[in-house]
Amino acid sequence: MKQTVSALLLLTFWFAPKAASANPIDLAGTWSVELDRQDRGEADKWFERNLSGKISLPGVLTAQGYGDRPSMQTPWVGNINRVWFDDPYYKQYQTADNFKMPFWLQPDRYYAGAAWYQRQVEIPQDWKGKRVVLFLERPHWKTTVWLDGRLIGSSDRLGTPHEHELGIDVPPGKHRLTIRVDNRTIIPVGVDAHSASDHTQGNWNGIAGRIELRATDPVWIDDVRVYPNTDSGQVQVRVYVGNLSHKPGNGVLSVQVAGRGLTLSVPVSWPPEGVQATGVYELGRVGDWLPWHEFSPVTYKMTVALQGDGCTDQKTVSFGMRQVGTQGTRITINHAPIFLRGTLECCIFPLTGHPPTDVDSWKRIISICQAHGLNHIRFHSWCPPEAAFVAADELGFYYHVECSAWATVGGGGPFDPWLYEESEAMVKAYGNHPSFIMMAYGNEPGGPNQNRFLGDFVSYWKKKDPRRLYTAAAGWPIIPENDYHSTPAPRIQQWGQGVQSRVNARPPETTTDYGDFVKQHSDAPVVSHEIGQWCVYPNFDEMKKYTGLLKPRNFEVFREQLDRNGMLPQAHDFLMASGKLQALLYKEEIESALRTPGFGGFQLLDLHDFPGQGTALVGVLDPFWDSKPYITPKEYRRFCGPTVPLARLPRRIFESGETLVARVDVAHFGPADLKDVTPTWTLSDSTGEIVEEGRFARQTIKTGELSTLGELKAPMYCAREADKFSLQVTIPGADAANDWDLWVYPKDAPAEPAADILIARELDDDAAAHLAEGGKVLLLPAAGTIKNDEKHQIQMGFSSIFWNTVWTNWQAPHTLGILCDPEHPALRQFPTECHTNWQWWELIHKAAPFILTEYRDLKPVVQVIDDWVTARKLALVFEARVGEGRLLACSCDLTTDLDKRFVARQMRRSLLSYMAGEQFAPQFGMTIEQLRGLFCEPSMVQKLGASAAADSYHPNYGPELAIDGNPSTIWHTAWEPAAQPPHHLILDLQKPVRVRGLTYLPRQDMANGRIARFELYATVVGRPWGEPIASGQWPNDARLKTIQLGEAIDARFLKLVALGEVQGRPFASVAEVDILVE
Secondary structure, three states: OEEEEOHHHHHOOOOOOOOOOEEEEEOOEEEEEEEEOOOOOOOOOHHHOOOOEEEEEOEEOHHHOOOEOOOOOOOOOOOOOOHHHHOHHHHHHOOOOOOOOOOOOEEOOEOOOEEEEEEEEEEOHHHOOOEEEEEEEEEEOEEEEEEOOEEEEEEOOOOOOEEEEEEOOOOOEEEEEEEEEEOOOOOOOOOOOOOOOOOOOOOOOEEEEEEEEEEEOOEEEEEEEEEEEOOOOEEEEEEEEEEOOOOOEEEEEEEEEOOOOEEEEEEEEEOOOEEEEEEEEEEOOOOOOOEEEOOEEOOEEEEEEEEEOOEEEEEEEEEOEOOEEEEOOEEEEOOEEEOEEEEEEOOOOOOOOOOOOOHHHHHHHHHHHHHOOOOEEEEOOOOOOHHHHHHHHHHOOEEEEEOOOOOEOOOOOOHHHHHHHHHHHHHHHHOOOOOEEEEEOOEOOEOOOHHHHHHHHHHHHHHHOOOOEEEOOEOOOOOOOOOOEEEOOOOOOOOOOHHHOHHHHOOOOOOOOOHHHHHHOOOOOEEEEEEEOEOOOOOHHHHHHOOOOEEOHHHHHHHHHHHHOOOHHHHHHHHHHHHHHHHHHHHHHHHHHHOOOOOOEEEEEOOEOEOOOOOEOOOOEOOOOOEOOOOOHHHHHOOOOOEEEEEEOOOOEEEOOOEEEEEEEEEEOOOOOEEEEOOEEEEEOOOOOEEEEEEOOOEEEOOOEEEEEEEEEEEOOOOOOOEEEEEEEEEOOOOEEEEEEEEEEOOOOOOOOOOOEEEEOOOOHHHHHHHHOOOEEEEOOOHHHEOOOOOOOOOOOOOOOEOOOOOOOOOOOOEEEEEEOOOOHHHOOOOOOOEOOHHHHHHHOOOOOEEOOOOOOOOOOEEEEEOOOOOOOEEEEEEEEEOOEEEEEEOOOOOOOOOOOHHHHHHHHHHHHHHHOOOOOOOOEOOHHHHHOOEOOOOHHHHHOOEEEEOOOOOOOOHHHHHOOOOOOOEEOOEOOEOOOOEEEEEEEEEEEEEEEEEEEOOOOOOOOOEOEEEEEEEOOOOOOOOOOEEEEOOOOOOOEEEEEEEEEEEEEEEEEEOOEOOOOOOOEEOEEEEEEO
16 A cells, blocks of 8 residues: 655644653663573573572673683684694683783673573553563673563574563563573674674673663554655655554554654554554655755654554654665765765774663764764674664764674575574664665675575565665675675785785885776676775773773783883884884775775775784774874875875886876765866975975866876976975865875985995805904895794785784784884985885885894894784894994895885995994994894705796796795796696706705795695706606695605706695695705
8 A cells, every 4th residue: 555645735634642652661770690501590490580699781791790700711702813722822821810812802701601680670550451562772692581480582683672572461560570691602693793702892691772661552653664765855654563452453644754844644454463564655745855965964753653443652763865876886875976985893892892872972983983084884794773873874974784794604504594584673673774875694704605695685685675785795795686896806905915915016106996896897886895904013001991891911912022022112112103104004095995986985994993803903093993193083084085186106216307297186075066176286395395386277076076187297306315205285175185205316326335344145254254353244135044933934015914913824914014213323314204104115025124032132223013912023224233343234135226226225325324434333232143143044955056947927926936045935826817737846956966855835824826736856967857756745734844755866956746736726836945955
């Protein structure tokens, strides 16, 4: 049944019945409680007796002293890296009096199981014959309810309130209400799902938010669903009426929109029992509705009233005039293209362990996001409570909500039907909120049937409720049913990519975008999944904030390690320097997305820290949504906001006399076109003086588009010394400006060393003798000769750590940038801040740090900030007194291609200038033996001067990297297009050698290309390979593998053949290969 009310119906009688629903009874306060450790409560009928303990609800069980102290027997919910169990280092944190979990925040008490809560309730006299409902806003997890020993029912919803129907026959007076809450895994939503995992909110037991008894007549309005149509200006309403009276009935249904003059009154009827839609009603267009979107968060209140045979009820809902859709590869709100600038919320609330249920708390979070230029939150594998939606409606903020899962799907198990039930409850509870624009099953699904199962799920919801966009899941799969695609492909760093990601493998530029990927998937908008994940050093000052349920025992572990290695006083400096690098990376990450034509948007991981999964310190905000001290919201908003200028710089490094040529775009998604604006640009030197400036043509910048402002050209000069420059583009009147750092280096030839300075590539006898004679040595060793950490290999990249090393199984990079004193005389001719900036890429690329942890009093000239898990003292540049001599060591490449590598050339000049002056007077003393201890013995293939060849290799992954002594570099076969196996690596030992075996070190950062099945061949000049001298299969791990021959053989050539890869892919890779000789 569809009925329409037009403007003529303004005179329709508005039926305003007396309020039917009585005021709810608030059950907050003191309850009785007992823990059911043996699961005997139901069998022993605890619901028929009084419970003995006391607790305050709403609240969390363990926050009030119940449960056990965490230990190695605690049944945590969440995956844990094996290092926790296997590494002897962690044994000190596994004792009863010093238990500290380093992989997430830790409660003082823990309990997983059934807990029983009970209190007396009193039903008032005027509720006689009413339908009584127990409303639990946010319990965790499964609730089962008894009233006076009578079983009422159970609910296992995770993202919505639990509403238990107590019936229409509850007599007035006092009653015993008993609730059993079980926080064990009820449905396999995934042990890492943020709805249930200890990684973030924690697996708490209790009830949060409102706990109420509610009453209605036996016939009541069960649901009201509002469907605005911004094209026609009409609003469609669907009303569902419930009936427990067991009698059919008739009545009048009235609809009114506050402040709009729109009313509707229609007759309705209902069957004897159940919940049924009474009809579909349309409110005609009267005047102009104000739209709802991020710049116009206007909402309307609709009241639906029912009066009829023995019933009176009304329900008020909020809605906005908002239609979400797509146009090509753009997401639209009311047909206007938007760009999603989002972050994740992973249920991170350390003080309570559960999400807030008040509106003000959510307004604070949203306002902080908006101050950083964001307009969107993705709720990763969970659904927020009502207050979050109300806040977003009022502030104009977009939500992507998930059905509390990170699971294996489509296998026919209990999760599959539960997903439909959970999503139905979510849409019923929150579906009218205009902020609820996107929905997915959850995060990164598993299961061979995921495409079919999730395709059906998306199709079901697209047909049933078109008020939002649907996608299968966050991350994958890309399937035809998706309204939009969520995928990690368009971001800087992929899982397992290590130092081969764009910012680590290629010189700095700002031209790369994801336009080709968008064209490949032009059937729907593309939203990049979990971009960023760039880490920063822990802020130990933050620890004092943890005054609630969860404690930072992980930070205690990290702090103790740093203190143990003598660097605790540097903690704040590590935070600031790594934070500046983190901000640079997020700037490039976000700008890459913004400068992509036709892009749908991005979802950051994250604006704030993620305390679980090994501790992922990926935010410029802490878990409390407070800013860290190295970047402000205003600074962040320059590169992340509704209007952002974007310079496309082919490079950032120049030699004096070259010309900067760059196209400048603007991503404008503001409320309106920018009419008749004249954008400007300036180029300033390090003193702030403007050296070049210009204007672009006067123009109108259309909203909802990526537009080109024009092209700029500027000569790049430095008078004598190298200098840093800043390019700034401003759009007057739009509160939009952005800037980029550039560097210019002089053309002069590399400085020659003074007579008393010896430049040495290794600490050989000549270098030792020169030091013994009181000379100066600039030591520039090859990266492969520097000793690495055998337990946890160190591989530097330009970028910070991705996510964290523990959760990624030590994927590279393993460091957090550099820390230096820009005023140090060794850097006087090398313009730098205290932290990594883009000019350091050339120096850090393929560099290996010195490990100086045992030398507590040595202060490096250029320090490398290590992973907080290991907290080693690392350096790229350090100085030492060696007897009467003086040494300056630098592990960056300052020797090759200096005519093209301007940065390395300038660093070499600066170091040599420092060494030539009187200020070069190292205070820390080392012996030759100690210095030689920093280097590894050359491998046998290096001693022999061996060469390597291969059947295939990817650019920058040549076979020579398999014998360079550096386990952080690898030979890898071509992957685009992929060469097919078998693959081989051939060693030429340069002469016949008595060989008794071979060692193979797999790549250390991930499994791709690790060799499984292999054969080994040997020969000498002029002879065929013949039969293999060894064969076998290696396991998938990063440990050194050894082939021992039964008898030594004479060989000049060895061929390692990779017959198969550990995961069946067509690749092969080698970190290092060496031979065993007699």
